[in-house]
Amino acid sequence: MGKYVLKRFGSMLITLFLIATVTFFLMHLIPGDPFALPRDTPEIVRENLEEKYGLDKPLFEQYTIYMKNLLHGDFGSSMKYKGQTVVGKVTTGMPPSALVGFGGVIIGSIIGLVLGCIAALNNKGKVDYLVIILAILGVSIPSFVFGSLIQKIFGVDLKLFPIQGWKGVSYVVLPMMTAAFTNIAFYARMLRTSMLDVMKQDYTYTAKSKGLTKTEIVKRHMLRNSLLPLVTSFGPMCAGVLTGNFVVEKIFNIPGIGQAMISAIQSSDYTMIMGLTVIFSFISAIMYFVVDILYGVVDPRIRIAG
Amino acid sequence: MTEEIKQTSDDIRTLPLEFFEKDEQAYEDADKITRPSVTYWSDAWRRFKANKIAMISSIILILIAVLAIVVPLISRYTYDQTDLMAVNQAPSSAHLFGTDDLGRDIFVRCWEGARVSLFIALVVSILNGTIGILYGGIAGYFGGLADNIMMRFCELIASIPQMLWVILLILILKPGVGPVIIAIAATGWIGMARLFRGQVFQIKEMEFVMASRTMGAGSIWIILKHLFPNALSPIITNMAFAIPSAIFAESFLSYIGLGLPLPTASWGVLASDGANKLLSYPYQLLFPALLICITMLCFNLLGDGLRDALDPRMRQ
Numbered sequence: 001m002g003k004y005v006l007k008r009f010g011s012m013l014i015t016l017f018l019i020a021t022v023t024f025f026l027m028h029l030i031p032g033d034p035f036a037l038p039r040d041t042p043e044i045v046r047e048n049l050e051e052k053y054g055l056d057k058p059l060f061e062q063y064t065i066y067m068k069n070l071l072h073g074d075f076g077s078s079m080k081y082k083g084q085t086v087v088g089k090v091t092t093g094m095p096p097s098a099l100v101g102f103g104g105v106i107i108g109s110i111i112g113l114v115l116g117c118i119a120a121l122n123n124k125g126k127v128d129y130l131v132i133i134l135a136i137l138g139v140s141i142p143s144f145v146f147g148s149l150i151q152k153i154f155g156v157d158l159k160l161f162p163i164q165g166w167k168g169v170s171y172v173v174l175p176m177m178t179a180a181f182t183n184i185a186f187y188a189r190m191l192r193t194s195m196l197d198v199m200k201q202d203y204t205y206t207a208k209s210k211g212l213t214k215t216e217i218v219k220r221h222m223l224r225n226s227l228l229p230l231v232t233s234f235g236p237m238c239a240g241v242l243t244g245n246f247v248v249e250k251i252f253n254i255p256g257i258g259q260a261m262i263s264a265i266q267s268s269d270y271t272m273i274m275g276l277t278v279i280f281s282f283i284s285a286i287m288y289f290v291v292d293i294l295y296g297v298v299d300p301r302i303r304i305a306g
Numbered sequence: 307m308t309e310e311i312k313q314t315s316d317d318i319r320t321l322p323l324e325f326f327e328k329d330e331q332a333y334e335d336a337d338k339i340t341r342p343s344v345t346y347w348s349d350a351w352r353r354f355k356a357n358k359i360a361m362i363s364s365i366i367l368i369l370i371a372v373l374a375i376v377v378p379l380i381s382r383y384t385y386d387q388t389d390l391m392a393v394n395q396a397p398s399s400a401h402l403f404g405t406d407d408l409g410r411d412i413f414v415r416c417w418e419g420a421r422v423s424l425f426i427a428l429v430v431s432i433l434n435g436t437i438g439i440l441y442g443g444i445a446g447y448f449g450g451l452a453d454n455i456m457m458r459f460c461e462l463i464a465s466i467p468q469m470l471w472v473i474l475l476i477l478i479l480k481p482g483v484g485p486v487i488i489a490i491a492a493t494g495w496i497g498m499a500r501l502f503r504g505q506v507f508q509i510k511e512m513e514f515v516m517a518s519r520t521m522g523a524g525s526i527w528i529i530l531k532h533l534f535p536n537a538l539s540p541i542i543t544n545m546a547f548a549i550p551s552a553i554f555a556e557s558f559l560s561y562i563g564l565g566l567p568l569p570t571a572s573w574g575v576l577a578s579d580g581a582n583k584l585l586s587y588p589y590q591l592l593f594p595a596l597l598i599c600i601t602m603l604c605f606n607l608l609g610d611g612l613r614d615a616l617d618p619r620m621r622q
Contacts, residue, residue, distance in 0.1 A: 015461075015462055015465050018462055019465070019466060023474070026474050026475075026478060027474075029478050030477055030478050136603060136606050136607065136610075137603070139550070139602070139606055140550070140599050140602035140603040140606055141599050141602075142554055142557050142558070142561075142577070142595075142598060142599075142602075144557070144558075144561045144577070144578065144581055145577060145581070145591070145595040145598070145599070148581045148584045148591060151584070152584055152585065152588065156585060246469070246558075246562050247558065247561060247562070250561070250562065251581070261473075262562050262563065265473065265477070265562065265563060265564060266563050270477075273473075273474075273477065277470050277473075277474060280466075280467065280470055281465070281466040281467070281470060284465065284466065284467050285465050285466075288465055
């Protein structure tokens, strides 16, 4: 196990390094003037600005400075708004984003798993068809359409919850519902398929012929085995929490990191975009690492093979 | 009783050969194939036809495609024609889906948007398929070190969320139909490459490939003649599912402000415009959103149907 963790950790470090490098060079490929100065700006202003941001140095030297800063936890600062650093944006934006995102994943996965389990046990029954319909709708409705819709229904028409903003508990409900919606569909579908698969396995027949009760079989044999493939999906799912938040945070005007990214894009704040991209990618690479380790803990076959 | 039978069979055996006559006709009929042979594809087509949901989905999709081609050609309005005397009008006989804040006819814009969105989605799906098959095929067929390096590269790309790649690429390439296609396909092919690699790994060890190799077939012949046709069904299914996710990605980009430049109409552009005006003019979101949902639904159902038809083992 220790060797496996070490190996995965090493490959994660390489990934992090490559992500930072790729992002740096991609950002320097962006055509045009990073400062977007008016045409009659004196040359000296431009030179001073370039010096301030180190853009007058050769590319490789810029790269080493950038990497050194990353190692010290400095992901850069905004080019458009004075005093805003990437790390500052992330620390203020993280709590609401994480609350909505992970809340959505947790609520969505619980409801989805329960639905998927019921559907698989009543294969071809009413609940089963309901789950199939829900699962297909879940992947067919873009989240901004769903979000706008429940915003109108529950916020504007029924006035049950506030429409936008981030001032208290009631502001969390609608965004979380939006975030949970796609997860419900995803998990219900996944668990249903993998349960139906497990049902046909020999150990299920063995359990049945041993005379175990139905709940025992479901709990001890079927659920455990069919949850295995779901563990791998947690990595991409957690990474998706970040980008999925872009839409949710924009609809409900939540001051999270997704909103920070969108406003950086809209104001072409390149240093901010770069910093946030690197942080997003780091978070997702670390998530993948954690999930892989977890997977190794749950399924011994993986760590022996890997 | 048994005695009797034994007796008769003994009788037959003792009969001289002249008593027998060769039935030439029956002899030939035995080898004749009386029914048309059922190939894999005709079998798949039969299963697909029997799937009502998938058939209805494909009819709706064909209808959408036809409307997308025809409506902008014959309509009184064009998609970028503004009419400041008829701003934000509700649906009426003059404007079936109403007009937007510049007085543009939403009906025409929706079908023009269908052209753009479906074009993007189809091209992305084809690109994903081609790149993924080439890449996955090479990695899977040659295996070993090449495979290891190639798959590590895939892992690296996949470790950054797809939408971040798309955003970075759009920033570099500047928004437009071409850049959107490139950005979405740039990471989309990885799923296909992994899938095809896995298939190749499985198929290349099978007896018929070994037989072909023993008879002196080269790598290219084996890949094209044996590996590709046998892995075709998951490829087609994967390509069908790539279409809705490309439509999804395009509308996501439009929504966060990296979509197509004005005055291009795509479903993403229309829906994100509409979402901003949902509270005052809900119909402006309703129509593009409905079209997106119906199309995605149909493509997803079509994909399910194709998977069931092409690979009956997967059916559940």
